[in-house]
Amino acid sequence: MTSAAAETEVQPLLEVDNVSKTFDIKLGLKRATVYAVGGVSISVQPSSTLGIVGESGCGKSTLARLILGLYPADRGEIRFAGQPLPRRGKRPRAVVEQMQMVFQDPYSALNPRASIGQSIAFPLQVQGMDRAEIRDRVARVLHDVGLHGNYATHYPHQLSGGQRQRVNIARALAMAPRLVVLDEAVSALDKSIQAQILNLLEDLQRAYQLTYIFISHDLNVVEYMSNRVAVMYLGQVVETCAADELYQRPLHPYSQGLLASIPTLDGASTEPTRVTGEMPSPLNPPSGCRFRTRCPFATDTCATHVPVLAEAEPGHLVACHLYPSSQPTTTPTTTQGE
Ligand SMILES: Nc1ncnc2c1ncn2[C@@H]1O[C@H](COP(=O)(O)OP(=O)(O)OP(=O)(O)O)[C@@H](O)[C@H]1O
Ligand SMILES: [Mg+2]
Numbered sequence: 001m002t003s004a005a006a007e008t009e010v011q012p013l014l015e016v017d018n019v020s021k022t023f024d025i026k027l028g029l030k031r032a033t034v035y036a037v038g039g040v041s042i043s044v045q046p047s048s049t050l051g052i053v054g055e056s057g058c059g060k061s062t063l064a065r066l067i068l069g070l071y072p073a074d075r076g077e078i079r080f081a082g083q084p085l086p087r088r089g090k091r092p093r094a095v096v097e098q099m100q101m102v103f104q105d106p107y108s109a110l111n112p113r114a115s116i117g118q119s120i121a122f123p124l125q126v127q128g129m130d131r132a133e134i135r136d137r138v139a140r141v142l143h144d145v146g147l148h149g150n151y152a153t154h155y156p157h158q159l160s161g162g163q164r165q166r167v168n169i170a171r172a173l174a175m176a177p178r179l180v181v182l183d184e185a186v187s188a189l190d191k192s193i194q195a196q197i198l199n200l201l202e203d204l205q206r207a208y209q210l211t212y213i214f215i216s217h218d219l220n221v222v223e224y225m226s227n228r229v230a231v232m233y234l235g236q237v238v239e240t241c242a243a244d245e246l247y248q249r250p251l252h253p254y255s256q257g258l259l260a261s262i263p264t265l266d267g268a269s270t271e272p273t274r275v276t277g278e279m280p281s282p283l284n285p286p287s288g289c290r291f292r293t294r295c296p297f298a299t300d301t302c303a304t305h306v307p308v309l310a311e312a313e314p315g316h317l318v319a320c321h322l323y324p325s326s327q328p329t330t331t332p333t334t335t336q337g338e
Contacts, residue, residue: 012043019076036062038235049212051226059235100172104184117152141170162193234290241316
């Protein structure tokens with residue numbers, strides 16, 4: 001997906017600046033800290049799509065929830081259209097409405113006892129919109145997501161998975177959002193249905209000038225959808241650049257390994273750069289570079305110095321000691337974002 005806005009320097013719609021989030025959990029009788037998101041910075045241009053990829057547990061959904069204000073951040077700042085948002089507590093209503101999220105499971109996101117029309121109308125009623133306007137809005141968004149107006153009287157169990165996800169998209173759209181965060185929004189769907197929903201999302205982006213954050217563990221789908229991509233590893237962004245650039249020339253050893261693990265049509269694999277081993281526990285992330293325990297190029301420096309996410313090439317940011325731009329100016333030994 002490409003858009004002119006994505007290529008030019010305009011005010012980003014969303015800026016996430018050095019945001020961190022930990023969770024305190026109980027492990028038996030002990031308390032422990034999960035370092036879910038550690039010092040993440042990303043920005044998204046209006047009418048463009050930022051893809052976010054990374055293994056399960058790397059913090060994608062936590063980052064999404066921080067962006068939506070569903071979790072308070074421990075540190076850092078989030079700005080929407082240049083406006084800094086409070087780190088905790090209530091956000092301005094207009095901002096809440098302009099940021100919508102579509103989740104993975106299209107069924108659990110809908111109230112089974114509410115008709116489709118009621119589900120879409122409810123947040124509009126809360127807004128205080130009048131009944132005639134709500135009726136028109138519901139009809140319009142159902143049409144825009146490719147569902148006949150009759151579906152307003154249907155219930156979620158009467159719909160297929162793909163239709164239910166269309167309803168979830170319609171519900172987000174009804175709020176007239178500027179930013180839509182799609183967290184594994186097509187992951188639960190069959191391939192053919194997935195393609196239809198991806199095409200729908202593209203059409204809606206053009207029609208409504210939407211900005212997307214598209215989260216998925218499916219690298220092919222992210223490449224198809226995104227203008228830029230951020231690669232996350234253990235709560236941090238390790239590389240971010242234009243989507244085609246990432247897929248042609250990944251710079252970070254983790255991105256290289258991740259992309260090498262995409263199955264090819266002929267079943268051939270590119271074994272030498274594959275990432276092996278388990279992701280370390282976010283309860284105890286490695287010092288220095290968090291990827292060093294699985295990195296084939298790791299040196300002593302990687303254990304003691306946190307690499308800085310910085311421009312290795314124009315528009316191509318990477319956090320890895322293989323690149324001079326990532327050398328820290330100070331010499332901290334703690335993990336980034338703690
Ligand atoms: N509410 C929570 N309480 C405690 N730990 C949490 C909570 N939410 C997430 N975590 C932990 O934070 C880390 C990041 O989780 P997150 O769900 O953000 O990852 P993810 O990248 O979205 O994974 P997946 O691809 O499986 O959806 C994980 O270790 C997870 O167990
Ligand atoms: Mg997730």
